[in-house]
Amino acid sequence: MxxxxxxxxxxxxxxxxxxxxxxxxxxxxxxxxxxxxxxxxxxxxxxxxxxxxxxxxxxxxxxxxxxxxxxxxxxxxxxxxxxxxxxxxxxxxxxxxxxxxxxxxxxxxxxxxxxxxxxxxxxxxxxxxxxxxxxxxxxxxxxxxxxxxxxxxxxxxxxxxxxxxxxxxxxxxxxxxxxxxxxxxxxxxxxxxxxxxxxxxxxxxxxxxxxxxxxxxxxxxxxxxxxxxxxxxxxxxxxxxxxxxxxxxxxVFGGANPYEEPREVVLGMIPHIEAHLAEGGRLHSITRHMMGLFLGRPGARAWRRILSEGATKPGAGIDLLLTALEEIDQRDAA
The missing domain is CATH 3.20.20.70 (Aldolase class I)
Structure with missing residues (x-):
């Protein structure tokens, strides 16, 4: 490479x-x-x-x-x-x-x-x-x-x-x-x-x-x-x-940040997650690292709960991730 x-x-x-x-x-x-x-x-x-x-x-x-x-x-x-x-x-x-x-x-x-x-x-x-x-x-x-x-x-x-x-x-x-x-x-x-x-x-x-x-x-x-x-x-x-x-x-580096907020990070991860799932991988293998993305923000607990309970189940995919993200969006809109 x-x-x-x-x-x-x-x-x-x-x-x-x-x-x-x-x-x-x-x-x-x-x-x-x-x-x-x-x-x-x-x-x-x-x-x-x-x-x-x-x-x-x-x-x-x-x-x-x-x-x-x-x-x-x-x-x-x-x-x-x-x-x-x-x-x-x-x-x-x-x-x-x-x-x-x-x-x-x-x-x-x-x-x-x-x-x-x-x-x-x-x-x-x-x-x-x-x-x-x-x-x-x-x-x-x-x-x-x-x-x-x-x-x-x-x-x-x-x-x-x-x-x-x-x-x-x-x-x-x-x-x-x-x-x-x-x-x-x-x-x-x-x-x-x-x-x-x-x-x-x-x-x-x-x-x-x-x-x-x-x-x-x-x-x-x-x-x-x-x-x-x-x-x-x-x-x-x-x-x-x-x-x-x-x-x-x-x-630290004097450059531009790629994203302005963590929601954008989640959306940016979707192609990587889809590729992993297409290879037969499990959603949890990736989302376990994403639990703390919204730490201290409204909806963070629901985000973690939905992913921890659902991502290990067979067939779990992008829909579950988007469901968890909706919890953050709803709290932000409240």
């Missing part, structure tokens, strides 16, 4: 890779709302691609550009092969996951546990960089377990930079590999934005994006003004996509 040139800096604001959430339908929705933010896949493991033949996991629509593939793994040769597959499919960036704390990734020796082996991370990055022409980036934590982030993070960044990495996304929290669930690891360890700011100052040639606790575009703008190269937003962009992304193209 051919990549299209970009005359913008998409990584100034990005939507985080989120397991079970940022699939191709979610990304299509987010791209409908913002034409400029950088989007990420869910983490795809290198073994699944290289040994498991799971190339279908790389599927995406050209409309999603700019879009990055996040890989999980710890074997340099395998990651290089998976990165080559991602580049061949047309991804604009290959990102290595050094931040996910779940048991599943720990058992596979990748994700946040790799914070303990920066030399291996550097070797993995160097192998991918030698294999592909698109940027290779890293998403990491400030440290794990009893590590002192002030000590380990500069060492980690120095090593990945020496390997050729030019962009790093830092989730500004530690990860506790034992004792906290993945959900708790996103909320319990305290945020340390100041350390990330210090790293951007200490490594001026690295483009550093900050991640963690960013729940509004106002907060994102504030962080950008603090000197980091970019901001990555996770759960807030998923739960309230319009509130987070609806004005991003204007406020």
């Amino acid at each position: 051919e990549r299209k040139p970009h005359h913008i800096v998409p990584w100034r604001l990005s939507v985080a890779p989120m397991m079970d959430w940022t699939d191709r339908h979610c990304r299509f929705l987010h791209r409908s709302i913002s034409r400029r933010a950088l989007l990420y896949t869910e983490m795809v493991t290198a073994p699944a691609l290289v040994r498991g033949g799971a190339r279908h996991l790389l599927r995406f629509d050209a409309f999603e550009h700019p879009v990055a593939l996040q890989l999980g793994g710890s074997d340099p040769a395998e990651l290089a092969e998976a990165a080559k597959m991602g580049e061949g499919e047309g991804y604009d960036e290959i990102n290595l996951n050094v931040g996910c704390p779940s048991d599943r990734v720990q058992s596979g020796t990748f994700g946040a546990v790799l914070m303990k082996t920066p030399d291996l991370v550097a070797e993995c990055c160097a192998a991918m960089i030698a294999t592909v022409d698109v940027p290779v980036t890293v998403k990491c934590r400030i440290g794990v377990d009893d590590q002192d982030p002030v000590v380990v993070l500069p060492d980690f960044l120095e090593k990945v930079q020496a390997a050729g990495v030019r962009r790093v996304i830092i989730h500004a929290r530690k990860a506790w590999l034992q004792g906290l669930s993945p959900k708790e690891n996103r909320e319990v360890p305290p945020l340390d934005y100041s350390l990330v700011f210090a790293m951007q100052a200490q490594f001026p040639e690295l483009h550093i994006s900050i991640n963690g606790g960013v729940e509004s575009i106002d907060k994102a703008s504030e962080l950008l003004d603090s000197g980091v190269g970019g901001v990555m937003i996770g759960r807030a962009a998923y739960h309230s996509p319009w509130d987070i992304l609806g004005d991003v193209d204007r406020r």
